[in-house]
Amino acid sequence: MTARASAIKYAIRDLVVLAKEEERKGKKILYLNIGDPIKWDFVPPKSIQEGLKKYAQSGEYADSQGVLELREEVAKWETEKKSPTTPDNIIIGNGVSEGISFLFGGLINEGDEVLLPNPSYPPYIAYSNFHGAKPVLFQCEEENDWQPDIEDLKEKISPKTNLLVLINPNNPTGAVYEKGTLKAIRDLAYDHKLLVLSDETYDKIVFDRSMTAFAEVAEVMPFISMNSFSKVFLVPGYRIGYTCFHHEGELDDIKEAMLKQARIRLCSNTPAQKACAYALTQSKDFIKDTISRLRERRDFCYKRLNSIEGISVRKPEGAFYMFPKIENKDDKEWVVNLLRRKGVLVVYGSGFGTPEHFRIVFLPSIGILEEALDKIEEYMIEK
Numbered sequence: 001m002t003a004r005a006s007a008i009k010y011a012i013r014d015l016v017v018l019a020k021e022e023e024r025k026g027k028k029i030l031y032l033n034i035g036d037p038i039k040w041d042f043v044p045p046k047s048i049q050e051g052l053k054k055y056a057q058s059g060e061y062a063d064s065q066g067v068l069e070l071r072e073e074v075a076k077w078e079t080e081k082k083s084p085t086t087p088d089n090i091i092i093g094n095g096v097s098e099g100i101s102f103l104f105g106g107l108i109n110e111g112d113e114v115l116l117p118n119p120s121y122p123p124y125i126a127y128s129n130f131h132g133a134k135p136v137l138f139q140c141e142e143e144n145d146w147q148p149d150i151e152d153l154k155e156k157i158s159p160k161t162n163l164l165v166l167i168n169p170n171n172p173t174g175a176v177y178e179k180g181t182l183k184a185i186r187d188l189a190y191d192h193k194l195l196v197l198s199d200e201t202y203d204k205i206v207f208d209r210s211m212t213a214f215a216e217v218a219e220v221m222p223f224i225s226m227n228s229f230s231k232v233f234l235v236p237g238y239r240i241g242y243t244c245f246h247h248e249g250e251l252d253d254i255k256e257a258m259l260k261q262a263r264i265r266l267c268s269n270t271p272a273q274k275a276c277a278y279a280l281t282q283s284k285d286f287i288k289d290t291i292s293r294l295r296e297r298r299d300f301c302y303k304r305l306n307s308i309e310g311i312s313v314r315k316p317e318g319a320f321y322m323f324p325k326i327e328n329k330d331d332k333e334w335v336v337n338l339l340r341r342k343g344v345l346v347v348y349g350s351g352f353g354t355p356e357h358f359r360i361v362f363l364p365s366i367g368i369l370e371e372a373l374d375k376i377e378e379y380m381i382e383k
Helices: 014-023 044-052 066-082 097-109 122-130 150-156 177-193 252-264 272-282 286-306 331-342 366-382
Strands: 090-093 113-118 136-142 161-167 196-199 223-228 243-247 358-361
Touching: 014 331, 044 243, 066 090, 066 196, 066 243, 066 272, 090 252, 097 122, 097 161, 097 223, 097 243, 097 252, 122 136, 136 150, 150 177, 161 177, 177 196, 243 252, 272 286, 286 366, 331 358, 331 366
Parallel strands: 113 136, 113 161, 161 196, 196 223
Antiparallel strands: 090 243, 223 243
């Protein structure tokens, strides 16, 4: 195994190995570690199911950039969300994860620095390390509902900085960045000639406020955004995501670098791409139901977690994660012992760059969440 491969860590899934060991011993495990709605009581919308049936026989290779009808519909969808783009400036990938891999492979050189929010989605840290770059984490303020600390971000910029990543709404905190915060980040990026990647995977899963796309504040500054069908359209297993280039030709070299990598992997799943294109032409009303159900579960978890002595959490405004604080604890040891003693699997905060925290998903029904949180409270009392 190469050194770069052996160094890969992915906290969200690495712990599943331990969970499976516990299951083999006969223990029931409540998996609250992975953001997969289909594991619980959510189902893909009828439109995307109909689309897959309609195009089930489309087994041919697709264009490496993505089937044209999907890129056309994505361009319309993004433009409706105030993120105008064109089909030519969209690359369809196997989820956002592949988009991140392609971007880092085409942009990041050994010795570069990548600015990431702290806490951060683990693949950004992993891909930085994999390409010999240094992930530099700028602080997000827990007491300010996990908004980015602009002064800390400014101090972390260096001549080696090659990319600034935003995750909005944020995974793992559920924070939705304020418009003023995004404008301040835009100004810093513009002044320092930094490329911005705005990961907006959860942009339609917001609860108490509207979500500002980076395109709404970017003005003339070129940037890249990424999004996915996995979460909003409830099809994580389809593995369809996309990269959008917002520019007037300034990012052509980076786009071509990503397309070169897309060509050597041939293409994304053709029937799934066409099913997603079809779904974009149909009603999106199912999103309202998703949000309504998630809001109830979020509110339950928020109240219940804050009632447990030794745990505190900020209310997330988007996505379907919470990032509670457990003071003066080795978070990885805490999570492993919770799994072994109570059969509840969450993710340790240091895997996202922030110790003394853990991430929990609030996708399950209230009954399952109540069972899991009762076990967490028992664990805290026993500790």
